[in-house]
Amino acid sequence: xxxxxxxxxxxxxxxxxxxxxxxxxxxxxxxxxxxxxxxxxxxxxxxxxxxxxxxxxxxxxxxxxxxxxxxxxxxxxxxxxxxxxxxxxxxxxxxxxxxxxxxxxxxxxxxxxxxxxxxxxxxxxxxxxxxxxxxxxxxxxxxxxxxxxxxxxxxxxxxxxxxxxxxxxxxxxxxxxxxxxxxxxxxxxxxxxxxxxxxxxxxxxxxxxxxxxxxxxxxxxxxxxxxxxxxxxxxxxxxxxxxxxxxxxxxxxxxxxxxxxxxxxxxxxxxxxxxxxxxxxxxxxxxxxxxxxxxxxxxxxxxxxxxxxxxxxxxxxxxxxxxxxxxxxxxxxxxxxxxxxxxxxxxxxxxxxxxxxxxxxxxxxxxxxxxxx
Numbered sequence: 218x219x220x221x222x223x224x225x226x227x228x229x230x231x232x233x234x235x236x237x238x239x240x241x242x243x244x245x246x247x248x249x250x251x252x253x254x255x256x257x258x259x260x261x262x263x264x265x266x267x268x269x270x271x272x273x274x275x276x277x278x279x280x281x282x283x284x285x286x287x288x289x290x291x292x293x294x295x296x297x298x299x300x301x302x303x304x305x306x307x308x309x310x311x312x313x314x315x316x317x318x319x320x321x322x323x324x325x326x327x328x329x330x331x332x333x334x335x336x337x338x339x340x341x342x343x344x345x346x347x348x349x350x351x352x353x354x355x356x357x358x359x360x361x362x363x364x365x366x367x368x369x370x371x372x373x374x375x376x377x378x379x380x381x382x383x384x385x386x387x388x389x390x391x392x393x394x395x396x397x398x399x400x401x402x403x404x405x406x407x408x409x410x411x412x413x414x415x416x417x418x419x420x421x422x423x424x425x426x427x428x429x430x431x432x433x434x435x436x437x438x439x440x441x442x443x444x445x446x447x448x449x450x451x452x453x454x455x456x457x458x459x460x461x462x463x464x465x466x467x468x469x470x471x472x473x474x475x476x477x478x479x480x481x482x483x484x485x486x487x488x489x490x491x492x493x494x495x496x497x498x499x500x501x502x503x504x505x506x507x508x509x510x511x512x513x514x515x516x517x518x519x520x521x522x523x524x525x526x527x528x529x530x531x532x533x534x535x536x537x538x539x540x541x542x543x544x545x546x547x548x549x550x551x552x553x554x555x556x557x558x559x560x561x562x563x564x565x566x567x568x569x570x571x572x573x574x575x576x577x578x579x580x581x582x583x584x585x586x587x588x589x590x
Contacts, residue, residue, distance in 0.1 A: 233272075234266075234268070234271045234272060236265035237324065241263060241265075241275070242262070244257060244260070244296065244307060247263060247277070248309055251298075255309065256302040257307025258307060261307055263275060265277070266318075270288075272293060272294035273293060273294065274294065275296075277297070277298060278294040279314060281314055281318070289303070289306075294306075295307055298311065298314050299311075300314050329369055329387075330351045330353065330371075332348065332350060334346065335356070337354035338352045338357070338358070338370075340358040341359050341360040341361075341362065343360045344358045344360065344361065344362040345362070345363045346358065347367070347368065347384075350364045350365070350367065350368045350370070351368070352364075353372040356370045357375045358370075359376055359379070359396075360379070361379045362376045362379065362382075363381045364382050365382060365384035368384060368385060369388065370388050371388060371389045371392075371408075372390050374391070374392045374394075375393045377394065378396050378397075379396050380394045380396065380398050381398075381400065382404075383439070384402045385403045386405070386406075387404075387405045389406060389408040390408045392406045392408065392409070392412075393412065393414075395411075395412065395414065395435075397434045398412050398435040398436070398437075401436075402440070403439055404437050404441050404443070405442040405443070407442075407447075410446060410447045410448070412435050412437065412443070413434060413449070414450050415450065415451065416450035416451060416457075416472055416491060417450070417472065430453075431451050431473060432453070433451050433457065433474070434452065435450075435452070435458075435459075436456045436458045438458070438460050438461040438462075439461050441459050441460075443459075443465045444465050444466040444467035444468070444485070446468050447466070447471075450470075452474045453473055454474075455474065456474075457471065457472075457476070458475075458476045459471070460477055460497065461479045462479050462480040463477055463480060463482070466483060466484045466485040468485050469483050469484075469489075470487070472488075472490050472491040472493075473492075474492040475491065475492065475493050476493075477489075477499075478496045478497035478498070478499065478515065481500070481501075482500045482501070483501045484502055484521075486503055486504045487501045487502075487504065488506040488507075489506070490508050490509035490510075492509055493509060493513070494513065495517075496512075498515055499515070499519075501519045501523075502519060504521055505522060505525075506524055507525040507526075511525055511526070512528045513531070514529055514531020515531045516531055517531050517533055517534075519535055519536070520537075523538065523540040524537070524540055526538075537549070
């Protein structure tokens with residue numbers, strides 16, 4: 218350990234600009250790496266990649282959306298990754314600049330820990346751990362656990378007895394995988410996530426609230442990523458299933474016996490109630506949710522805070538609570554916004570009508586009095 222005095226300088230904490238590992242690279246080198254066309258000097262040296270707000274003159278910045286054009290043009294960086302060349306800048310021109318940026322950012326990924334079991338880890342003698350897996354300090358691997366080739370367990374990971382983890386998985390610090398749960402290949406689980414916690418199953422009785430044993434498991438298929446502090450409950454019977462290629466953000470909760478299809482994207486703070494079935498290629502915006510026992514068809518998009526209370530056939534965008542087709546929800550919102558003005562006009566019209574009736578009544582009474590005379 219190196220002891221230093223005081224906090225680091227603010228500039229040392231900024232990470233908007235990153236220098237290339239190994240030193241500056243030429244535009245030519247970068248173009249070959251991502252398959253981009255060069256507009257400018259191929260031998261110009263690029264120091265690193267940066268957000269426009271933090272860029273220096275020798276950095277490469279990126280233009281992914283037209284709304285950021287003026288910001289990119291105004292920043293001091295001389296190099297831009299973009300879909301179309303920009304006057305006054307040396308450019309890497311790519312049809313898919315976002316995908317090209319992903320390839321560049323992969324250069325900064327930290328090297329994985331070496332294979333082997335740290336002396337501070339605990340592994341049950343009956344566990345089967347691949348020889349090229351990595352088990353970090355403080356990890357706990359229970360009886361009968363299986364860990365596949367190339368898988369990494371970072372510090373503090375806990376695998377309950379009977380858990381199975383496939384090949385080339387990465388389980389970050391503090392992840393818990395409970396008994397008999399199964400992870401496929403290339404699954405990434407971010408810190409603090411819990412897979413296989415007990416579902417919320419209870420029955421009120423005269424003697425009190427009785428817990429329903431949750432004796433199923435969770436099955437995570439290949440190429441799934443699970444965000445930090447996400448919780449996926451084990452099934453009462455059978456399996457809670459997350460389909461191949463699905464990505465879950467931080468703080469997502471999936472209840473017992475939920476089935477999520479393939480290649481779905483579920484954003485932070487979504488809550489999916491028990492026994493809900495979600496089709497393939499669905500998207501849930503932040504804080505969306507469902508009641509239990511509903512079926513949501515393929516390619517459904519649920520807008521942020523949308524609340525699903527009934528089955529949805531699929532291939533539709535829904536929003537609001539209760540969730541309805543997005544255009545219908547927007548129409549209802551517009552009507553709701555206009556409602557106060559309509560009420561004000563109605564009240565004024567009612568006041569005018571009341572005044573008019575009063576005048577008419579006074580006139581009629583006066584006429585009656587004259588007739589009586």
